[in-house]
Amino acid sequence: MSTVSVRDVTVAFESVRVFDRLSLDVEQGELLVLLGPSGCGKSTLLNAIAGLLEVETGQIWIGDRNVTWDEPKDRGIAMVFQSYALYPRMNVRGNLSFGLRMAKTPKDEIDRRVAQAASMLHIEQLLDRRPDQLSGGQRQRVAIGRALVRDAAVFLFDEPLSNLDAQLRNELRDEIKRLHHRLAATTMIYVTHDQIEAMTLADRIAVMKDQKIQQLGTPLDLYYRPANLFVAGFVGSPRMNFVEGTLEQAETGPAFAAGKRHLPLDGYPFTRPPEPGRAVTLGIRPEHIALNGAGNWDGFTVDIVEPLGADNLVWCTDGGLSLEVRTSGEQAIRPGMPMALGIDPRRVSLFAAEGGERL
Amino acid sequence: MTAAEPAGRRPRHVTWGRIGVYAFLLASALFFLLPLWIMLLTSVKTMDEIRLGNILALPADPTFQPWIAAWSEACTGLACDGIQVGFWNSVRILIPSVILSILIGALNGYALSFWRVRGAEVLFAVLLIGAFIPYQVFLYPLVRLFSVFGIYNSLTGIVIVHIVFGMPIMTLLFRNFYSSLPRELFNAARIDGGGFATIFLRVMLPMSTPMLIVAVILQVTGIWNDFILGLTFAGRENLPMTVQLNNIVNSVQGERAYNVDMAATVLTALVPLVVYFASGRWFVRGIAAGAVKG
Numbered sequence: 001m002s003t004v005s006v007r008d009v010t011v012a013f014e015s016v017r018v019f020d021r022l023s024l025d026v027e028q029g030e031l032l033v034l035l036g037p038s039g040c041g042k043s044t045l046l047n048a049i050a051g052l053l054e055v056e057t058g059q060i061w062i063g064d065r066n067v068t069w070d071e072p073k074d075r076g077i078a079m080v081f082q083s084y085a086l087y088p089r090m091n092v093r094g095n096l097s098f099g100l101r102m103a104k105t106p107k108d109e110i111d112r113r114v115a116q117a118a119s120m121l122h123i124e125q126l127l128d129r130r131p132d133q134l135s136g137g138q139r140q141r142v143a144i145g146r147a148l149v150r151d152a153a154v155f156l157f158d159e160p161l162s163n164l165d166a167q168l169r170n171e172l173r174d175e176i177k178r179l180h181h182r183l184a185a186t187t188m189i190y191v192t193h194d195q196i197e198a199m200t201l202a203d204r205i206a207v208m209k210d211q212k213i214q215q216l217g218t219p220l221d222l223y224y225r226p227a228n229l230f231v232a233g234f235v236g237s238p239r240m241n242f243v244e245g246t247l248e249q250a251e252t253g254p255a256f257a258a259g260k261r262h263l264p265l266d267g268y269p270f271t272r273p274p275e276p277g278r279a280v281t282l283g284i285r286p287e288h289i290a291l292n293g294a295g296n297w298d299g300f301t302v303d304i305v306e307p308l309g310a311d312n313l314v315w316c317t318d319g320g321l322s323l324e325v326r327t328s329g330e331q332a333i334r335p336g337m338p339m340a341l342g343i344d345p346r347r348v349s350l351f352a353a354e355g356g357e358r359l
Numbered sequence: 360m361t362a363a364e365p366a367g368r369r370p371r372h373v374t375w376g377r378i379g380v381y382a383f384l385l386a387s388a389l390f391f392l393l394p395l396w397i398m399l400l401t402s403v404k405t406m407d408e409i410r411l412g413n414i415l416a417l418p419a420d421p422t423f424q425p426w427i428a429a430w431s432e433a434c435t436g437l438a439c440d441g442i443q444v445g446f447w448n449s450v451r452i453l454i455p456s457v458i459l460s461i462l463i464g465a466l467n468g469y470a471l472s473f474w475r476v477r478g479a480e481v482l483f484a485v486l487l488i489g490a491f492i493p494y495q496v497f498l499y500p501l502v503r504l505f506s507v508f509g510i511y512n513s514l515t516g517i518v519i520v521h522i523v524f525g526m527p528i529m530t531l532l533f534r535n536f537y538s539s540l541p542r543e544l545f546n547a548a549r550i551d552g553g554g555f556a557t558i559f560l561r562v563m564l565p566m567s568t569p570m571l572i573v574a575v576i577l578q579v580t581g582i583w584n585d586f587i588l589g590l591t592f593a594g595r596e597n598l599p600m601t602v603q604l605n606n607i608v609n610s611v612q613g614e615r616a617y618n619v620d621m622a623a624t625v626l627t628a629l630v631p632l633v634v635y636f637a638s639g640r641w642f643v644r645g646i647a648a649g650a651v652k653g
Contacts, residue, residue, distance in 0.1 A: 073552035085543040089565035099551035
């Protein structure tokens, strides 16, 4: 039942500013992912929202309450940590109920909530075990359960899946997504450096780098219309192809030129009037290049092929330029084959070479 | 013929080096065990047999009379109640000193590692420096201070002295242990609504078993073996066992009763000995854990 609002917040460690006057609004019931490389300040921001770190300036609002000076336990939040942080000397039941016991909740209410959380996460048969008798995936389920029983309005996840192996990570990711649907009124803030986690879970993603929010938008926004070079390169796997070049004014309209290659940009949604002669970087998603289609860029040969089953990742090169192309896995493609590449100008992204912002 | 191919477990050979190592270890063990052996032998001999001077000979007529005498009849100056008086004094000093010094050390370590105490680093450094200043420097100022507060020559006084002198090493031990625990655990407990005391008592202390055992060993042996602090601060009524032992051995009228002295010495050494034997494994483990993580 709560929005989360971060207003002009500064956090500093010993006079080093971790971030400066940062603002962010999370809507009620939304799952917002803070995505960024390590050291970008995303976990620090989460800790500030949780009240585990003091802010130097600004305010934090949860719902219609200013919680800037409140203790973590009084903010109506629950948190899940990367290292699970289960209490090692308590069994699972003790871990789940610790917060409720601290809050002097009646015994039957505790039992009811623990049973409910345990059945939601399929950990009923583990209630009497100690954390060191659980596997990593089970531990993280218990940690999520500990957050669930608190019945909090806001859930904070601090890289909850980073310590798990790939298969468990997928499994628990689905579990968290399901949880988010079931607890439709609960606001969730989720920190990760994994862009696939971010894309699959988020209602909106805030991409952070260098202590700043680079772009805030829906996953598809970020994917198709990245606001700058960093976001374009960070989101999406395999990575977006980048080609350095200049903007030109051809007879038919603006065009991109890199050496002997040209790409007319009619139909490209410019965010500002194109300036001919400007140095730019062209970004093309691997799946937006057609092999042997309407080949407007020819003279490539296949360098290597990485089969993924459903897809093939094909590296094509013309000697100078190397582009990665995603294509159907059923096409028989071998290294050395000549290729013409079809690039749709409506689906590329154009960035200023200097500064990296979207044009 | 084919040479033996390496397969399976590699054969071990007895080398001269190995024999040397074992010889050295054996010699060292003998060196330390021999005095104990002689003490035990002498304590069960009669004075007549001791006078013969064969200190390594087995007792011809074993008797436990010297042990009984040492425990309940040996004289320290005018009183002849044996060393049992000192034993019970030491127990009375030991129990509150050990419990309180460990609790305070653990609490200090917890506060210094998890709560953002203003000037925590400086505080900790000062505490550590305290551990390296020789006791003797403190003796006289503390005597003056204690007599001002009226606790000089009292049980309270000696317990406070032991707590204060134990604090640096106890704090160091627990601070290093708590610093090695993930901070997220503490954060989780804070979100769950634990305060300063609840997190300490319900989350941190139950996890500290290995460190608690190490601390008990260090403090029990240290406080039991103390001589100078007990002599200075405890007062005549509360003199610990070590001081009483010294008085028994040194207050001689007529012939020196070697067997009684030996029995009294072994009795005094019994508590630390039992602690080492009972917990040697834990002790090494705790020290090693502190060394790797600290």
